[in-house]
Amino acid sequence: MLAAMSTAAFRPSSQATAVSRDRGDACPGTLRLHAADDGALARVRIPGGVLTVRQAxxxxxxARxxxxxxxxxxxxxxxxMRGLAxxxxxxxxxxxxxxxxxxSRGHERIRNIVASPLSxxxxxxxxxxxxxxxxLDAALCASEAAQALSGRFLFALDDGRGDLAGLGADVTVRAAADGGAxxxxxxxxxxxxxxxxxxxxxxxxxAEVFLAAVRASGTHAWRVAELALADDELLRSAGRRxxxxxxxxDRRAREPGTTSPADGPVPGAVGDAALSVHVPLGRLSALQWRELTRVATGELRLTPWRGVVLPTPGATPAQAAESLxxxxxxxxxxxxxxxxxxVGACIGRPGCAxxxxxxxxxxxxxxxAVDTVGAVGTAGLRGLPLYWSGCERRCGHPGGERIDVVAAPDGGYRLCATAPGDEPGSEPRTASIDDPSQLATALATITSRT
Structure with a gap:
């Protein structure tokens, strides 16, 4: 049990700074709603993004x-779900x-698990x-200790293709070529x-070892990256447990991701096995959701890239084309x-004060204007996605490299990006615009900088 674990083994790092918080985790769920400007907000955890048609x-x-x-x-x-009464x-x-x-009501906010959607x-x-x-979902719901995890703590299950390996999860499980993980x-x-x-x-x-380390540190860290420990101390403690x-x-070098964290299943037919679609800004109308459930043959898989995969085993090319x-x-x-x-964005006005x-x-x-990123500039920034945020909190910001477009206090937007080829510690590429119509020019400026 977690309560019996020794905490003496956890030593602070001299190079990391623990996060200090003066409040508890207020991450919304379905039992703890968040008050937004457009009404209450509920976040429903869908482990692996997997929904039956009936659940959808x-x-x-x-929502209706x-x-x-x-x-x-x-x-x-x-x-x-937003605008809740x-x-x-x-x-x-x-x-x-x-x-x-x-x-499990005691675990509803901590069932944050992403999984390779085409697995x-x-x-x-x-x-x-x-x-x-x-x-894993069953084990989480059976663990009394796991209830103390933050609603932001994330598990990732990668089937070996590397699509989730770079997503920045707190605990990543990746299938290995030798049959292990x-x-x-x-x-x-x-x-x-x-x-x-x-x-x-x-x-x-x-995850439970992380919780023990948090208690020993006397901090209120919510994510592994926020916990200041000596190098590899958490991994060694997990090994002892x-x-x-x-x-x-045994301990091995970690396999790197094989795709960009900004990638996801390509829209279209995935052979005769599935259909993949992307949801603009992640926002689904009642009509769009209904059409997804009508096309689905058994389940829907929601992806971390705000898309949906619909398994269609045995579908003919003509059937796939009709459904698409x-x-x-x-x-x-x-x-x-x-x-x-x-392109991605937070909820912005009028939903967020x-x-x-x-x-x-x-x-x-x-x-x-987004095509500008693919047409000009250094190779490291070509095709890099944009994420629009109404303030510096950048809520909903996905992992991975991208160009941030953040609303400025005095109006307009500030753009900021770091290209993969930039020197470590170099100043990020930035530009400011007074009006969104100037976006193409600003993108050309930061992507062409040498």
Whole structure:
């Protein structure tokens, strides 16, 4: 049990600074709603982004009955409902519980698990991670200690293709070529190699060791990256805990990611196995959600890149083309060349009181300028996505390199980016604009800097 673990082994690092917080984690869930300018907000955790068609229909009904009718995808494959009426919490919880979306009230905010969305479908991964997903979610819900995790703590299950390896998760489990799995904490370059069977348990152990380290530090760190420890101390402690539980392991160099964190399943047909679509700004109308559930043959997989994968085993090319046409007709992105794949935004005005601008409207209005990033500039910035934020908090900001477009206090926007080829410690590339119409010029400026 976590309570019996020694905390004497955790030593502070002289090169890291622990995060000090004067409040608890206020991350919203379904039992703890967040008060926004457009009404209450609920965040429904969807482990692995996997929904049955029936569960998807329940979410749509809840949004229609209790909120503004729309559903919003997050960068962790979860779903948010906005514009919720006061006092609807009990009814919302009842709907979600009946649909199997709220298996444990004590754990509802900590079931943050992303998984390779094409795992088991396209034949590219080393292993289908669905068994890991089910086992880890069950283990989390059975762990009393895990209830202390922050609502921001993230698990990632990578099927070996490397799509989630660079997502910045707190605990990453990656399928290995020898049939086992690597379990890594934060961005460490070392990982613990365990058997595939032990991988879900090892992931939970890693999270519980993190909690013990937080208690020993006397801080209120929510993420592994916020915890100041001596180099590799957390990994060594996790190894000792695995040994105590009889879980065999050894330490190995961590496999790097093979794709950019900004990448996701390419829109279109994935052979005869699945369809992939992107959701502009992660915002789904009732009509779009309904069309997704009608096309789906059994389940929907929400991705960390604000997309949806619909498994379609055995679909013919004609059937796939017809389904994609239906989805495109309601405004979902099925074209892999669409600039929408490189644009994201926080909720902005009028939903957020802290936002200085209607960033979604500005992002939509300047969509054509995004092609500038692919047409000019250094190779390191070509194709880099943009993320629009109403303030410096950059809520919903995905992991990975991108160009930040942040609303300025005095109006306009400030752009900031660091190209992969820039010298370490060099000043970021920046530009300021007074009006969104100047975006193309600003992008050309920062991408062409040498």
């Amino acid at each position: 229909e329940v979410l749509a009904e809840a 009955r209790l909120g503004d009718g729309e559903l919003h995808l997050t960068s962790r494959g979860n779903v948010q 006061d006092g609807c919490g009990a009814e919302l919880a009842e709907l979600l519980t009946a649909a199997g979306l709220l298996p 088991g479908l396209d034949g590219r991964g080393l292993r289908d991670v669905r068994p890991w997903l089910s086992a 690597q379990v890594a904490l934060g961005n460490a370059d070392q990982a613990l190699h365990v058997s595939a069977q032990d991988a879900p348990r090892a992931a939970l152990v890693a 695995l040994t105590a539980e009889g879980i065999g392991h 046409a239906r989805l495109a007709a309601v405004g979902l992105v099925t074209d892999p060349a669409s600039p929408w794949l490189r 802290k936002s200085r601008a209607d960033v979604r409207a500005d992002a939509t209005g300047t969509l054509g």
